[in-house]
Amino acid sequence: MKLSHHLLIPKKPGERIKTDRRDSIKLAKLFRAGELTSVYVPTEDDEALRDLVRAREDAKEDELRAKHQLSKFLLRNDIHPPFKGKKWTRRYRMVKYSKV
Numbered sequence: 001m002k003l004s005h006h007l008l009i010p011k012k013p014g015e016r017i018k019t020d021r022r023d024s025i026k027l028a029k030l031f032r033a034g035e036l037t038s039v040y041v042p043t044e045d046d047e048a049l050r051d052l053v054r055a056r057e058d059a060k061e062d063e064l065r066a067k068h069q070l071s072k073f074l075l076r077n078d079i080h081p082p083f084k085g086k087k088w089t090r091r092y093r094m095v096k097y098s099k100v
């Protein structure tokens with residue numbers, strides 16, 4: 001079975017009349033000529049992996065948002081970290097939290 005996305009089907013300018021009969025004839029001719037671009041239908045494993053990647057991206061965004069909120073909260077309360085190195089490393093967190 002070959003699937004094709006409707007936006008990938010070539011269209012002539014001004015082709016406005018659409019009926020099932022005309023569409024099926026057009027699709028058959030395009031298929032025979034090899035002009036249809038097929039699309040990949042993901043498997044359940046592919047979808048599960050995509051869901052995992054989306055969940056990880058959401059978690060990383062939440063983590064970054066929480067770090068920004070914490071930094072801004074500490075700055076509003078005039079608490080500045082004495083550590084000038086790279087932020088959010090283990091050493092940075094230990095120095096930052098030990099002083100609070």
